[in-house]
Structure formats: C-alpha cells, structure tokens
Amino acid sequence: MAEYTDKNNSFKSLRDLPAQVDTNPETTARSRARYFNSGNAFMVGSSPIPDMVFEKEPRKAFSDSTATALIPCDISSQLGCNYAATSPLILVYYARINGGEVLPTIFNASGALAYVISGSGETSCQDEIIKWGKGDVFLMPGGKKQNHRAFEEPVILWIATNEPQLAFENSSIKDATLVSGMVHYPSQEINRQFDLVYSIDADQDVSGSAVIFSSCDQELNKNILPTLTAGINSLPPNAKQRPHRHNSIAISLVIEGEGCFSLIDGKKKKWLPWATMITPPVSVHSHHNDGNKMAKFLIVQDGGIYSYTRAMGFEFVDN
Numbered sequence: 001m002a003e004y005t006d007k008n009n010s011f012k013s014l015r016d017l018p019a020q021v022d023t024n025p026e027t028t029a030r031s032r033a034r035y036f037n038s039g040n041a042f043m044v045g046s047s048p049i050p051d052m053v054f055e056k057e058p059r060k061a062f063s064d065s066t067a068t069a070l071i072p073c074d075i076s077s078q079l080g081c082n083y084a085a086t087s088p089l090i091l092v093y094y095a096r097i098n099g100g101e102v103l104p105t106i107f108n109a110s111g112a113l114a115y116v117i118s119g120s121g122e123t124s125c126q127d128e129i130i131k132w133g134k135g136d137v138f139l140m141p142g143g144k145k146q147n148h149r150a151f152e153e154p155v156i157l158w159i160a161t162n163e164p165q166l167a168f169e170n171s172s173i174k175d176a177t178l179v180s181g182m183v184h185y186p187s188q189e190i191n192r193q194f195d196l197v198y199s200i201d202a203d204q205d206v207s208g209s210a211v212i213f214s215s216c217d218q219e220l221n222k223n224i225l226p227t228l229t230a231g232i233n234s235l236p237p238n239a240k241q242r243p244h245r246h247n248s249i250a251i252s253l254v255i256e257g258e259g260c261f262s263l264i265d266g267k268k269k270k271w272l273p274w275a276t277m278i279t280p281p282v283s284v285h286s287h288h289n290d291g292n293k294m295a296k297f298l299i300v301q302d303g304g305i306y307s308y309t310r311a312m313g314f315e316f317v318d319n
Contacts, residue, residue, distance in 0.1 A: 067096075134187065
C-alpha cells in the first residue's frame, strides 16, 4: 500500500521509504502515479536462481503408474513468481503419453521445443502432422493447439517454452507468427550435423562442440526463438569443457554419458540419466566427461535476449 512520508521525516535511509503518492491528485491519472528513489528501487535484490537438479520429475515421467500428462519442473516458489517457471524466462516440462493415448497442449509462448526421450508417435498442429521417434527434436508454434499421440509404447518428451517471459508481462500469444509452422529435426540428421562439426578442427575460442537449432523464421538470429537458444552439446570421452561464464541461464537435459559431471562455482553436480539441471547466470562452470563414451546434453538458454542487447558477457575463466 502506497504511503506518504511523515512530516517529521523520521526515515533513517532512502531504502526505508515506502512507495510515495501524489499529495494532491487532482486527476485519476495523477492518483495512479507512484514514486521511488535510487535507494529503494535501484538494484533491488531478488532470490538467487539455484544450481539445482530435477530428479523426481523424470522419475515420475518414467513410472508406468503415471497417467498421460505434462509434468512441470516448477520452482516458482523459490523464484517468487505466481506462475510456473523453471527460470525467470523458461519453463521446462516432462511429458508422459501412454501407449495409444493423446496429450493435447497449447502453450502461451512464442514457441515450444520438444526432445523425444523415448517412444515414437506423432504431433498434429493445425493442418500439419509430423511423425517422430527417439532422439528427434521438434519445434511447435505458441498459442496453437497440438495433439501428441503415442504409438504402441509409452512416450516421454522433454519440452521447453518461454511461457514465464510472457507471464511476467501478462501477455498472451494471439498470432503466433514467430514460428510459422512445426519444425522437425530428425535424430539421423542431428547425427549428421555432429559428424560435420567433428570433421572440422574447433578453435580454442569456441565454447564447445554443439549442434545449434534454428529455423527459417529465425535464421538471421541463429536462435530457436528470438529470446531462446537451444542445441545439443557434446563432450568426447575423457574430455572437459573449459571453465566459462555468461549472463544467460542454462537449463540442460542429460541425454547420454557415463562418469560425467559439472562444476558450478566449485560445486560438483553429477549428471543423472535424463535429469534436468540448472546452471545459474554468471556462475563459473565447466563440464567433464571422465567416462569412455561420448556425452551429450540438450541446453536451452535465454541467450537470445542477451545477444540482442549486447550483454551476453561470455568469457572463459581459466585459472
């Protein structure tokens, strides 16, 4: 509730001042005004983003007792928001679709990216139908209804959207033109792209060996959505990714790898099969593969918004 300062000016600090209102609001427009200052409204502290690992959500998705449903990785209570969120701008789900069943979805988002963890099926959206299988990736328009149908076996999907971004501004998608139609990235084509990446010597200034997803709509931005970047990163056996940091958050799905872990601000985070991990923004982190097999993990970041504002802040942090 907005208040006036007291006449004796008893506040000891600008930080203690509540919101101020017009002392003589002669119009409704003036009565809506609120006044803060550099002490109580600049560099306002917010709860930190945790470097957590989601384990119960994938366990629920893989359980045969789970009904067909979306399972959100929701930490809105920790982020202090009143809408589901995995990070301030991203919401991630696991989806379980039991054999022969259909899961309808409609996301209030610019778009939704899905990775097929297991099973096979098809997704219809407006007049399009795509068939997909394990390891495929596909992008769906936001604000449009999709029907996901599992074939004979249960299906598990991992889905990432920017729903919290729109919820933050209390916006809704009315005409989803940012994704003109469904986009399909089959696993065999993803593997071919990896073969190409590994056929060319990587520069030491490159952050890793990854296949980044984009579309004809976002080719100029090189992103999956204007504010989101997405790709599958890889680590060869007995290799590590150099310590680095950036201003974007990273939300990762462990696809494959044995003996893998991440170091996030000096804390070791083991890679668990099909777990979702959060790497907080500006944290110093590195990824390590101590095993004998190639490791892969799908990463979604709010990097598009930082690239556009020239504020990614990527840098290697080698000791």
